[in-house]
Structures are given as C-alpha cells and as structure tokens.
Amino acid sequence: QGPPPVTRYNLNKVTVTSDPVRNQEHILILTPMARFYQQYWDNLLHLSYPHELITLGFILPKTKEGNQATSLLQQQIQKTQHGPEKDRFKSIIILRQDFDPAVASQDESERHKLGNQKARREVMAKARNSLLFTTLGPSTSWVLWLDADIVETEPTLIQDLAAFDKPIIVANCFQKYYDPETKKMAERPYDFNSWQDSENALKMAExxxxDDILLEGYAELATYRTLLAYMSTPGGKQDLVVPLDGVGGTALLVKADVHRDGAMFPAFSFYHLIESEGFAKMAKRLGWQPYGLPNYKVYHYNE
Ligand code: GDP
Ligand code: MN
Incomplete structure (x- = not known):
C-alpha cells in the first residue's frame, strides 16, 4: 500500500453558468460576523438554492461580543446540521480572527463615525481576505458575500443574482423602518458603497x-458619485442592471474565478479605495466588470 493518491481537480470542469442549480454548481457563502442575528440565520435557512451545494464560512472577532456571537451561531449550526436533511448545508467553517476589531463598540453611531472609517474598513478587508483565502476550494463556482446583518432577501437570492451571468453583481441594500409620521413601515437606502464614479471623486483622489482613502456617504467628502442606493425607482424593473465602479459587500455575488485571478479586498489605499470598493477596482483592473441591481433589494437590520 503506497501513499494516498494525489487528488486532481480540473478547474475547467467547474462550471459557472446562469443556471447554477441545474449545473449543480458549488457556492461558498461568506459572512464576516460581529453580531449574531437570528433573522440572518432564518433567512439563510430559507434560501432555496440546494443546501447540499452550499458551504458556509464565517469569521468572528475574539472579543466578548464576538464570543457571544460565536456561541449563538454554533447553537444554530448544531440545530440545522442535525435537523431535516434538506436543510443541512454541505459544510460549515468558522474562523476566529487573529486581530482586534478597529472600534471597541459595534453600535451604529460609533461604527459610522468618519474618523473610525479607515481603521474599520482595514480590519474588515483583512477579515474578508482571511475568510476568502482559507475557504475557497477547487470546486467552488461562486462566492456570495452576505453580511451578518442582512435579515431579509428573496429565497431565490442566489439563483436571481446568478441569472445575470455577471462576474460581480450586487443587490441594492435597503433598510426597513417605522415612519412615525405615516405610522407605517417604510424603507430607505442603507449601503452607499455601490456607485458609479464621478469626475469630482477622481479629482479629489488625485x-x-x-495612503488617503475616499469614503462614500459623508457630507465632509462630497464625491457626487452616482449611488446605486438612489437608482431604485418605485415599481422599477427588477432586471435593470447597471455597471458600477465601487461595490458594497452586503449581498455581493462573485464568480470564484474573479477571486482566483487575485481580486481581493485591499486593506490599504488602492487607487484611494479600500475594502469592497477597492475590490471592485482591483477586479476592474483584472478585466472583470462589476454590476449592480437598482431595483433588486435586500434588507439590513435596523438597530
Ligand atoms: P455597516 O453595515 O456598514 O455598518 O458595516 P457592519 O459593521 O455591519 O460590517 C459589515 C459586516 O462585517 C457585518 O456582517 C458585521 O457583522 C461584520 N463585522 C463588522 N466588524 C467586524 C470585525 O471587526 N470582524 C469581523 N470578523 N466581522 C466584522
Ligand atoms: Mn451592516
């Protein structure tokens, strides 16, 4: 009996098509997680993409909050992976981050302070890269980046995004809230990291x-970029698709070959962009065009 045989993978046989269910394509759902939300997990369970084709990957900080989130996550994993077979995922990987979060508090007001952004986005970039490089496998066709606070999507999220057959495609991330004036639930744009560039922003960058970076969504840094968040129109066509120069990572589908080519999340100023926005730029430099869907929404948790 000799040494174990060498395992060969032929990447040419890993298909990436607009009908991934029919072609049994493997997808990796990657989530950096600072907090655990039950609604995130419930939404994940409701995804209609065959769970036996889904691998989940998480990375959590080693803080008190991170420990708490890890144990809540593990409880749900136990339950799901020992529950009905159709609900079980192919495999699940949990990483603990070996560097500290940039801000002590995960409260929204603290997270979104302009002064905290560079350090925060650097840490986010490193977390995403660690997660990506330890989980991307030879049979992975797609990577879905899904933030831990995305609490509502279509059950067909993966199929819907994949149907566009784009190398990189991002949904429009909104947030539901209670409007005290109308006394009704309403929704508003949440993620401003998906955009088309402007002359202004390019001049500012120049x-x-x-080491300086441009950030989106701050009055102090008026970029006049065209934001995906504001491209949606009531009753607008779900299949409207627009090219983008920057993308957010809240619900972002990427063909695995884009990452295999080396496109990752720069934790440094890359053309004055960082993290997911830097990723879009790097992908573009590698010849992969990012796209966004103005009227196809996913919903962010409301703190
Ligand atoms: P925001 O929605 O733009 O305020 O960004 P978030 O704070 O929600 O961060 C985006 C994603 O990264 C979410 O899934 C968070 O749970 C997660 N996250 C935030 N900070 C950290 C961190 O320090 N480490 C890890 N591993 N995940 C984080
Ligand atoms: Mn968030």
Whole structure:
C-alpha cells in the first residue's frame, strides 16, 4: 500500500453558468460576523438554492461580543446540521480572527463615525481576505458575500443574482423602518458603497496623499458619485442592471474565478479605495466588470 493518491481537480470542469442549480454548481457563502442575528440565520435557512451545494464560512472577532456571537451561531449550526436533511448545508467553517476589531463598540453611531472609517474598513478587508483565502476550494463556482446583518432577501437570492451571468453583481441594500409620521413601515437606502464614479471623486483622489482613502456617504467628502442606493425607482424593473465602479459587500455575488485571478479586498489605499470598493477596482483592473441591481433589494437590520 503506497501513499494516498494525489487528488486532481480540473478547474475547467467547474462550471459557472446562469443556471447554477441545474449545473449543480458549488457556492461558498461568506459572512464576516460581529453580531449574531437570528433573522440572518432564518433567512439563510430559507434560501432555496440546494443546501447540499452550499458551504458556509464565517469569521468572528475574539472579543466578548464576538464570543457571544460565536456561541449563538454554533447553537444554530448544531440545530440545522442535525435537523431535516434538506436543510443541512454541505459544510460549515468558522474562523476566529487573529486581530482586534478597529472600534471597541459595534453600535451604529460609533461604527459610522468618519474618523473610525479607515481603521474599520482595514480590519474588515483583512477579515474578508482571511475568510476568502482559507475557504475557497477547487470546486467552488461562486462566492456570495452576505453580511451578518442582512435579515431579509428573496429565497431565490442566489439563483436571481446568478441569472445575470455577471462576474460581480450586487443587490441594492435597503433598510426597513417605522415612519412615525405615516405610522407605517417604510424603507430607505442603507449601503452607499455601490456607485458609479464621478469626475469630482477622481479629482479629489488625485489630490490625496498615497495612503488617503475616499469614503462614500459623508457630507465632509462630497464625491457626487452616482449611488446605486438612489437608482431604485418605485415599481422599477427588477432586471435593470447597471455597471458600477465601487461595490458594497452586503449581498455581493462573485464568480470564484474573479477571486482566483487575485481580486481581493485591499486593506490599504488602492487607487484611494479600500475594502469592497477597492475590490471592485482591483477586479476592474483584472478585466472583470462589476454590476449592480437598482431595483433588486435586500434588507439590513435596523438597530
Ligand atoms: P455597516 O453595515 O456598514 O455598518 O458595516 P457592519 O459593521 O455591519 O460590517 C459589515 C459586516 O462585517 C457585518 O456582517 C458585521 O457583522 C461584520 N463585522 C463588522 N466588524 C467586524 C470585525 O471587526 N470582524 C469581523 N470578523 N466581522 C466584522
Ligand atoms: Mn451592516
């Protein structure tokens, strides 16, 4: 009896098509997680993509909150993986991050302070890269980046995004809230990281120091970019698709070959962009065009 045989994978046989269910394509759902929300998990369970083709990957910080989230996550994993067979995922990987979060508090007001952004996005980028490089396998066709606070999507999220057959495609991330004036639930744009570039932003970048980054959604940094968040129209066509220069990572479908080519999340100023916005730029430089869907929405948790 000799040594174990060498396992060969032929990447040419891993298909990436607009009908991934029919072609039994493997997908990796990657989630950096600072907090655990039951609604996130429930939504994940409701995804109609065959669970036996889904691998889940998580990365959590080693803080008190991160420990808490990890144990809540593990409880749900136990329950799901020992429950009905059709609900079980192919495999699940949990990583604990070996660097500290950039901000001590995960409260929204603290997270979104302009002064905290560079350090925060750097940490997010490193977390995403660690997660990606430890989980991407030879049979992975697709990577779905799904934030831990996305609490509502269509059950057909994966099939819907894949149907566009784009190398990178992002849904429009909104948030539901109670409007005290109308006394009704309403929704508003949440993620401003998906955009088309502007002359203004490019000029601002030109005048920046090599380590400086441009951020979106801050009055102090008026970029005049065209934001995916504001491209949606009431009753607008779900299949409207627009090219983008920056993308957010809230619900982002990527063909695995884009990452295999080396497109990752820069934790440094890359063309004055960082993290998911830097990823879009890097992918573009590698020849992969990102797209966004103005009227196809996913919903962010409301704190
Ligand atoms: P925001 O929605 O733009 O305020 O960004 P979030 O704070 O929600 O961060 C995006 C995603 O990364 C969410 O899934 C968070 O749970 C997660 N996250 C935030 N900070 C960290 C961190 O320090 N480490 C890890 N591993 N995940 C984080
Ligand atoms: Mn969030």
């Amino acid at each position: 005048q920046m120091g090599p």
